[in-house]
Amino acid sequence: MIAPACKHDQVKKHGHDRDGNQRFRCTLCGKTWIQCKPQGQLGPMRLPIKTAKLVLQLLLEGSSIRSTERITRVHRDTICKLIVRFGDACQNFLDMRMKNLTLTHLQFDEQWTYVAKKQARLTTTERENCYDIGDIYLWTCVDRKTKLMPSFLIGKRSADNARRFVKDVASRLVLPNAHSSDNHAYQAKDYEITVQVSTDGFAAYPEAVDLAFGPYVKYGTIIKDYKNASMIYTPSEMVGTQRTGRRGIDKGQEWTICTSHIERLNGTQRLFLKRLNRLTLCFSKKLRNLEAAFAMFAAYYNYCWRTRKPGKSGKKRPTAAMMAKLTDHLWGFDEFFDAVLRPATQS
Numbered sequence: 071m072i073a074p075a076c077k078h079d080q081v082k083k084h085g086h087d088r089d090g091n092q093r094f095r096c097t098l099c100g101k102t103w104i105q106c107k108p109q110g111q112l113g114p115m116r117l118p119i120k121t122a123k124l125v126l127q128l129l130l131e132g133s134s135i136r137s138t139e140r141i142t143r144v145h146r147d148t149i150c151k152l153i154v155r156f157g158d159a160c161q162n163f164l165d166m167r168m169k170n171l172t173l174t175h176l177q178f179d180e181q182w183t184y185v186a187k188k189q190a191r192l193t194t195t196e197r198e199n200c201y202d203i204g205d206i207y208l209w210t211c212v213d214r215k216t217k218l219m220p221s222f223l224i225g226k227r228s229a230d231n232a233r234r235f236v237k238d239v240a241s242r243l244v245l246p247n248a249h250s251s252d253n254h255a256y257q258a259k260d261y262e263i264t265v266q267v268s269t270d271g272f273a274a275y276p277e278a279v280d281l282a283f284g285p286y287v288k289y290g291t292i293i294k295d296y297k298n299a300s301m302i303y304t305p306s307e308m309v310g311t312q313r314t315g316r317r318g319i320d321k322g323q324e325w326t327i328c329t330s331h332i333e334r335l336n337g338t339q340r341l342f343l344k345r346l347n348r349l350t351l352c353f354s355k356k357l358r359n360l361e362a363a364f365a366m367f368a369a370y371y372n373y374c375w376r377t378r379k380p381g382k383s384g385k386k387r388p389t390a391a392m393m394a395k396l397t398d399h400l401w402g403f404d405e406f407f408d409a410v411l412r413p414a415t416q417s
């Protein structure tokens with residue numbers, strides 16, 4: 071409640087403002103003030119919770135903003151505001167929960183998309199000055215066993231972003247504390263390998279992995295060669311792979327280097343985030359919206375999405391969060407929604 075504007079105590083009700091808050095007016099001096107309703111889970115947004123949930127579920131199942139607008143009759147600008155609000159909450163939710171993880175085999179990859187327009191359409195000034203339009207890459211990472219996506223980063227494809235991203239992922243893992251015991255590890259063989267990392271051939275990765283994981287990592291790169299890679303409407307045929315062990319990978323163990331799981335996850339992202347669909351009219355107009363939408367996808371994927379088991383059984387695995395022991399049961403959308411928005415309402 072906004073404090074009364076005067077010290078008098080002769081007060082009368084004075085209608086409501088546009089948000090439905092009660093107004094008061096002092097009968098002596100005529101000053102007015104309002105009594106604010108307590109804010110709900112969506113803060114200042116007046117959208118009913120039931121409708122908001124429907125909108126978010128449609129978006130998470132790959133509907134476009136316009137089709138969601140047509141189904142739910144919520145205006146597209148409201149939908150964008152909801153994406154930003156919920157997406158930011160998802161980012162906080164992930165930052166709080168993706169900590170002290172124990173993962174075994176991380177696969178890194180970056181996926182191309184664009185914001186506002188494609189790189190070739192940028193003007194010379196835009197090309198020099200704008201970091202948030204044109205080609206943008208989604209840096210993602212998945213653990214082979216649990217299928218957990220501990221972190222992601224959205225930005226240009228630069229060595230700086232590679233370092234920031236790999237360091238961010240490493241900071242979420244439990245790595246041995248150097249010099250914590252008397253057994254000082256001066257020689258390479260004394261370091262305990264805790265995690266394996268596989269990446270593609272992007273030149274900035276080796277340095278970034280070295281910087282972030284130091285000696286506690288087994289690291290290899292895999293480069294896949296394709297025939298007809300430039301023909302976009304036909305699947306290109308893989309003609310060969312080149313696996314290189316970079317650190318800690320023994321002779322004959324190169325076959326463990328693998329980025330197939332992150333590539334499959336890229337496919338899921340392309341399918342379930344409408345703005346990432348290839349060869350359609352969909353794209354993000356603002357980097358801010360892309361970041362929020364992707365945070366929403368990442369949180370939903372980790373806590374609610376069940377990947378299928380290999381083979382033809384059609385059976386599904388538990389969610390990534392369950393596999394990584396972050397939760398002990400399957401989350402429905404309602405539980406997910408409440409958990410994501412709870413910290414926002416408490417603070």
Ligand SMILES: [Zn+2]
Nearest residue numbers: 076078096099
């Ligand atoms: Zn007064």
